[in-house]
Amino acid sequence: xxxxxxxxxxxxxxxxxxxxxxxxxxxxxxxxxxxxxxxxxxxxxxxxxxxxxxxxxxxxxxxxxxxxxxxxxxxxxxxxxxxxxxxxxxxxxxxxxxxxxxxxxxxxxxxxxxxxxxxxxxxxxxxxxxxxxxxxxxxxxxxxxxxxxxxxxxxxxxxxxxxxxxxxxxxxxxxxxxxxxxxxxxxxxxxxxxxxxxxxxxxxxxxxxxxxxxxxxxxxxxxxxxxxxxxxxxxxxxxxxxxxxxxxxxxxxxxxxxxxxxxxxxxxxxxxxxxxxxxxxxxxxxxxxxxxxxxxxxxxxxxxxxxxxxxxxxxxxxxxxxxxxxxxxxxxxxxxxxxxxxxxxxxxxxxxxxxxxxxxxxxxxxxxxxxxxxx
Amino acid sequence: xxxxxxxxxxxxxxxxxxxxxxxxxxxxxxxxxxxxxxxxxxxxxxxxxxxxxxxxxxxxxxxxxxxxxxxxxxxxxxxxxxxxxxxxxxxxxxxxxxxxxxxxxxxxxxxxxxxxxxxxxxxxxxxxxxxxxxxxxxxxxxxxxxxxxxxxxxxxxxxxxxxxxxxxxxxxxxxxxx
Ligand code: FES
Numbered sequence: 001x002x003x004x005x006x007x008x009x010x011x012x013x014x015x016x017x018x019x020x021x022x023x024x025x026x027x028x029x030x031x032x033x034x035x036x037x038x039x040x041x042x043x044x045x046x047x048x049x050x051x052x053x054x055x056x057x058x059x060x061x062x063x064x065x066x067x068x069x070x071x072x073x074x075x076x077x078x079x080x081x082x083x084x085x086x087x088x089x090x091x092x093x094x095x096x097x098x099x100x101x102x103x104x105x106x107x108x109x110x111x112x113x114x115x116x117x118x119x120x121x122x123x124x125x126x127x128x129x130x131x132x133x134x135x136x137x138x139x140x141x142x143x144x145x146x147x148x149x150x151x152x153x154x155x156x157x158x159x160x161x162x163x164x165x166x167x168x169x170x171x172x173x174x175x176x177x178x179x180x181x182x183x184x185x186x187x188x189x190x191x192x193x194x195x196x197x198x199x200x201x202x203x204x205x206x207x208x209x210x211x212x213x214x215x216x217x218x219x220x221x222x223x224x225x226x227x228x229x230x231x232x233x234x235x236x237x238x239x240x241x242x243x244x245x246x247x248x249x250x251x252x253x254x255x256x257x258x259x260x261x262x263x264x265x266x267x268x269x270x271x272x273x274x275x276x277x278x279x280x281x282x283x284x285x286x287x288x289x290x291x292x293x294x295x296x297x298x299x300x301x302x303x304x305x306x307x308x309x310x311x312x313x314x315x316x317x318x319x320x321x322x323x324x325x326x327x328x329x330x331x332x333x334x335x336x337x338x339x340x341x342x343x344x345x346x347x348x349x350x351x352x353x354x355x356x357x358x359x360x361x362x363x364x365x366x367x368x369x370x371x372x373x374x375x
Numbered sequence: 376x377x378x379x380x381x382x383x384x385x386x387x388x389x390x391x392x393x394x395x396x397x398x399x400x401x402x403x404x405x406x407x408x409x410x411x412x413x414x415x416x417x418x419x420x421x422x423x424x425x426x427x428x429x430x431x432x433x434x435x436x437x438x439x440x441x442x443x444x445x446x447x448x449x450x451x452x453x454x455x456x457x458x459x460x461x462x463x464x465x466x467x468x469x470x471x472x473x474x475x476x477x478x479x480x481x482x483x484x485x486x487x488x489x490x491x492x493x494x495x496x497x498x499x500x501x502x503x504x505x506x507x508x509x510x511x512x513x514x515x516x517x518x519x520x521x522x523x524x525x526x527x528x529x530x531x532x533x534x535x536x537x538x539x540x541x542x543x544x545x546x547x548x549x550x551x552x553x
Contacts, residue, residue, distance in 0.1 A: 258495060
């Protein structure tokens with residue numbers, strides 16, 4: 001019984017399935033009873049109750065118990081209780097809790113506002129303001145002391161993971177970046193170094209800097225709200241939770257020797273055989289569909305991939321502006337809309353490429369190894 | 376130094392230490408010259424730093440023993456640590472693969488049981504020939520020049536690299552027929 005359960009968890013945590021589940025859970029929990037056809041709304045509406053403190057508390061408690069119970073499995077415990085992985089395990093719960101908390105407070109304020117009552121921040125402090133001294137400084141001081149104690153205890157109890165002296169000829173297997181870079185390392189699996197290591201991180205920083213210029217919605221400043229900033233919150237959380245924290249989590253717990261994927265209850269077998277023979281888009285189209293050899297000329301060879309990428313970045317935004325995102329286009333105006341679309345589509349290209357790799361073993365959509373150009 | 380040339384003269388007329396425009400400018404000139412000189416000295420020191428007095432560089436050419444030392448059908452790792460190469464012998468002869476992943480430069484491992492090179496960093500896999508077929512690596516592993524020295528030993532020259540995607544593996548120096 002328990003074994004069967006573990007097996008199904010392992011099966012579900014294969015990346016394409018796990019990612020689909022994560023995506024579905026993300027949207028359903030963010031917008032319970034608001035997305036999709038009528039039957040889906042009816043089905044997911046009860047989930048709104050997770051934003052009640054009691055229900056949310058119970059959900060977290062159940063998740064915590066499941067997590068602790070899983071630690072009785074030797075394979076699970078081996079990975080999760082490794083000193084360097086303990087903070088990541090804590091991070092899962094911390095991120096989930098604070099996202100939940102922010103959304104809960106936002107929803108509560110929305111409800112208060114709908115009932116024409118003062119929002120929480122007003123109630124707690126009258127005019128929405130508190131004094132720096134003593135309110136803020138005292139809190140900070142106490143936090144500092146407690147946190148210092150906590151860090152000292154932690155550093156005594158959990159050993160720092162120090163390994164043998166570095167040797168360029170011997171790379172540990174699996175080789176992992178520090179946890180906060182595991183998202184980047186995961187991106188490197190799907191993209192060329194110049195995209196995953198230079199372009200995308202650069203665009204993440206540029207995109208974060210651009211937020212105040214693109215998002216001119218002044219609401220939500222200094223108080224919790226959800227209703228007034230739905231798209232902004234959804235886009236940000238998608239990038240942060242799904243594309244950053246989630247990648248760190250799978251990079252920590254599911255990537256094993258040879259960068260193969262392992263279920264949480266699976267033994268990290270260095271000899272696990274996974275058939276992963278890559279195909280490029282050009283091979284699929286020319287060889288598999290048209291039964292010809294790959295053309296010699298790289299431009300001709302990659303013409304389909306190049307068209308696809310160009311259409312994705314150049315043709316899709318105007319189309320969206322005309323059809324599905326008309327209101328958004330009018331709200332932002334052409335310049336901001338197109339900058340936003342470029343950043344958003346770049347962000348979305350990551351999950352698209354990940355899915356292509358996991359399901360079709362798609363190596364590169366455009367590949368010109370002669371000049372180090374692969375997408 | 377607290378010169379205030381913009382202030383009305385009446386306020387400061389009594390104090391003779393008021394800085395003149397000329398004095399101010401020449402002080403400024405000296406200061407900037409000193410600053411520029413310091414920067415230049417720093418730049419020179421930094422440039423000098425780039426050319427160390429002692430440089431540890433393993434030789435770029437080495438002798439790897441007789442061809443008979445390498446068995447047919449094996450991937451030899453004896454020089455992996457010292458020179459960063461895999462020496463592979465098949466039915467036709469011997470070739471030398473550079474032990475640097477073409478994705479981001481980690482050192483791949485040779486997995487005997489799976490008959491492939493596998494990179495532990497992002498999971499690129501390469502056939503015994505060096506051709507990439509798994510994971511993100513965009514190109515096959517590179518090969519080094521291999522020739523027979525006069526004394527019959529294998530001579531491996533790491534200054535010359537042969538890349539498959541440029542069609543260089545057909546070059547006679549990339550492969551030692553035995
Ligand atoms: S460095 Fe080898 S797979 Fe990335």
